[in-house]
Amino acid sequence: MSGNRKMLSGVIVVLGLALMFAGCGGSEPAKADNKAPIKIGFFAPVTGPAAADGESVLNAAKLAVEKINQTGINGRKVELVYYDDGFDTKQAVSIAQKLTTKDGVVAVVSGSYSGMTRAAAKIYQDAKIPMITAYAQHPDITKAGNYMFRQSFVGLVQGKAGAKIAVDNLKAKRIAILHVDNDFGKTLSSAFKDRAVKMGAEIVSSDSFAMGEKEFTPVLTKIKQLNPDLIYIPVYAGEGSQIVRQAKTLGIKSHILGTEGIDSTTQFLGVAKEAAEGVIITTNLNRDSERKVVKDFINGYTQKYGHKPDMVGASTYDAFMVLAHVIGQKGAEPDKIRQGLAELKDFEAVTGLIKGYNRIGEVKKTVQVQIVKNGDFHFYAEVADDDIITPPAE
Amino acid sequence: MIVQQLLNGLVIGSVYALTAMGATLVYGILRILDLANAGAYAIGAYAGLFLYLSTGNILLSFAGAIALTGFFGFVVQRYLYIPVLDRPPIVPLIASIGLFIFIQDLLRLVAGPRIREFQASLPFGAIKTETLTINPTWILIIVLTAALLAFLWYLLAYTKIGLAWRATAQDLEIAKAMGVNINQVVAYNFLLGYAxxxxxxxxxxMLYNSVFPTMGDVPAYKMLALIVLGGLxxxxxxxxAAxxxxxIETLIAGYIGFFLPRDAIAFVALIIILLIKPEGLMSRKA
Structure with a gap:
């Protein structure tokens, strides 16, 4: 008898407990689910020829998630689900399939270059998972659909800003262009050329080279003969550092104007050393900014990783911060995040005040112009002209 | 400008000659396309850089890196190529590709993906006139390349090991039958090739002030073109050929423009040579 009663009371306790939990669940729907971390996907070229940028952006992504998790978003943590695309478009596609079908992420940040991001964009769009592209330039990325957003200016904006600096600020009349032969270099140089010619400058030469090139003495010897006022170099840090070193060796005195491609402390300034002095770049990170978000980011990154951050890192960090902000306001469902991003206004980001994303997901913010002085990037100017910084809407 | 461009071309050519020489030596004896030689190029650069940073002596860094990489070459032939030598030629080729990828990723894991600076101070300065600039590193490159190639020529033409080498290159089996110590020949060959x-x-x-894990990528395929151009x-x-x-690369870049990526020029030359002189620029008729 007593055994039966014991069993009965046991059953009642279990039932009661079950009911209690069920009750809780009823009053606060999906409580267990609410505690689960919010998964954000991320891919970057951590190995392969762009591994240095890959390392920068992965560092920045981890720093951002750490920062977000100090407070959490409405009581939930963020979990970073990241993959290495190895600078390979095929890899980027299979990562996209994995992130959208297996990993259950609510949003994705691309920390990769145009080729990889462009190939993956359609898959995220079809899966209706919003993606923010941290720094890839190609116009087609956002054209994949309404779930695509871009964190840094499209090439057209930066090229036009470069032309303004060259012609208005540096008074260049004769300009030589030396660009990397890919989407990045072509988009920037054609936008720069159009605007500079309209403003009355003459393009005396335009040369291109394959990514990874290290030897520029032959083409620089030719440019030296032309004696231009300015050389515009939409290139990456690996090539840019060689261009400025070899230009200095050859005794070229022209101004050198670069882009965010050479916005790298270790890869550009570290290699080019004193040859980089006086080089001016268009970018989105103002190192001399007094704004708190910028100082916090630069100090936090430098403390954690032992070197100063660059533009790709700052853009990636911002992409995560924007997502955290939008999730906090709208909730952690992909379509709500998309809506939140489309409606975003005046968000204080490290790379400037984000005035918002336009109809096709292009960001609007001012262009920073930095100059190398004493081995570091410093403020030179800011381009805020509305007709330059307004991204194309189709 | 033409003098400057010819000098630029000579510097680039010297670098190519030195880069392709290691793989040429290996191919000459074993008929293996040793892609891992481009990995040895990166290993040598890293070894030289770290030795220079820790000792501050450029001579010591050259000597140490050459010894270390040469030893690595010895190990590679002993434990990778010799065991697969009797298999079809595709086997050692795949082994060398595997080793090359392994080396690149190992360097990335050990030293990090970022470009490392190699700023060595040379005991002589730049020569600069209005129209001509000569960088001290260029002088070093041309002089060192000439010295090493002269040493190699002496070794091949006038020493016993050189004779054994040429015999083995002509016919490995016959040389073996004649009492040439093949293992020793191959070991020296790799030692020198990797050095x-x-x-x-x-x-x-030093020339580009940068050492990075994937620096062997371009040499890996360009040296193949040079080996074939030069007559295998x-x-x-x-x-x-180098x-x-x-x-050619310099003059095209300086006078015509980059209508093709610079690296493609070697392959265009390769196609032309293969069409009109398939045995290569200089080749002993077999």
Whole structure:
């Protein structure tokens, strides 16, 4: 008898407990689910020829998630689900399939270059998972659909800003262009050329080279003969550092104007050393900014990783911060995040005040112009002209 | 400008000659396309850089890196190539590709993906006139390349090991039958081939002030073109092909423009040569 009663009371306790939990669940729907971390996907070229940028952006992504998790978003943590695309478009596609079908992420940040991001964009769009592209330039990325957003200016904006600096600020009349032969270099140089010619400058030469090139003495010897006022170099840090070193060796005195491609402390300034002095770049990170978000980011990154951050890192960090902000306001469902991003206004980001994303997901913010002085990037100017910084809407 | 451009071409050609020499030597003897030689080039650059940073002595860094990479070459042939030598030629080729990828990723894991600076101070300065600039590193490259190639020529033409080498290159089986110690010949060959690669790596690292894990990528395929152009394993041919490609690349870039990526020029030359002189620029008729 007593055994039966014991069993009965046991059953009642279990039932009661079950009911209690069920009750809780009823009053606060999906409580267990609410505690689960919010998964954000991320891919970057951590190995392969762009591994240095890959390392920068992965560092920045981890720093951002750490920062977000100090407070959490409405009581939930963020979990970073990241993959290495190895600078390979095929890899980027299979990562996209994995992130959208297996990993259950609510949003994705691309920390990769145009080729990889462009190939993956359609898959995220079809899966209706919003993606923010941290720094890839190609116009087609956002054209994949309404779930695509871009964190840094499209090439057209930066090229036009470069032309303004060259012609208005540096008074260049004769300009030589030396660009990397890919989407990045072509988009920037054609936008720069159009605007500079309209403003009355003459393009005396335009040369291109394959990514990874290290030897520029032959083409620089030719440019030296032309004696231009300015050389515009939409290139990456690996090539840019060689261009400025070899230009200095050859005794070229022209101004050198670069882009965010050479916005790298270790890869550009570290290699080019004193040859980089006086080089001016268009970018989105103002190192001399007094704004708190910028100082916090630069100090936090430098403390954690032992070197100063660059533009790709700052853009990636911002992409995560924007997502955290939008999730906090709208909730952690992909379509709500998309809506939140489309409606975003005046968000204080490290790379400037984000005035918002336009109809096709292009960001609007001012262009920073930095100059190398004493081995570091410093403020030179800011381009805020509305007709330059307004991204194309189709 | 023409003098400057010819000098630029000569520097680039010298670097190519040195880079392709290691793989030429290996191909000459074993008929293996040793892609891992481009990995040795990166290993040499890293070894040279770390030795230079820790000792501050450029001579010591050259010597140490050459010894280390040469030893690595010895290990590679002993434990990787010799065991697969009797298999079809595709086997050692795949092994060498595997080793090359392994080396690149190992360097990335050990030293990090970022470009490392190689700023060595040389005991002589730049020469600069209105129209001509001569960088001290260029002088070093041209002089060192000439010295090493002269040493190699002496070794091949006038020493016993050189004779054994040439015999083995002509016919490995016959040379073996005649009592040539093949294992020793192959070991020396790799030792020297990898030492050349290391020298090239250090000099390129200094020239561009940058050492990074994937620095062997371009040499890996360009040296193939140079080896074939030069007549498959003929050292003199490789030097001629290297200087020629260096000059052509420079003159095209300086006077015509980059209508093609610079690296493609070697392959265009390769196609032309294969069409009109399939045995290569300089080749002993077999």
């Amino acid at each position: 050349f690669a290391a020298t090239a790596g250090i000099m390129v690292g 394993g003929n050292p003199v041919g490789t030097v001629a 200087v020629m490609i260096g000059l």
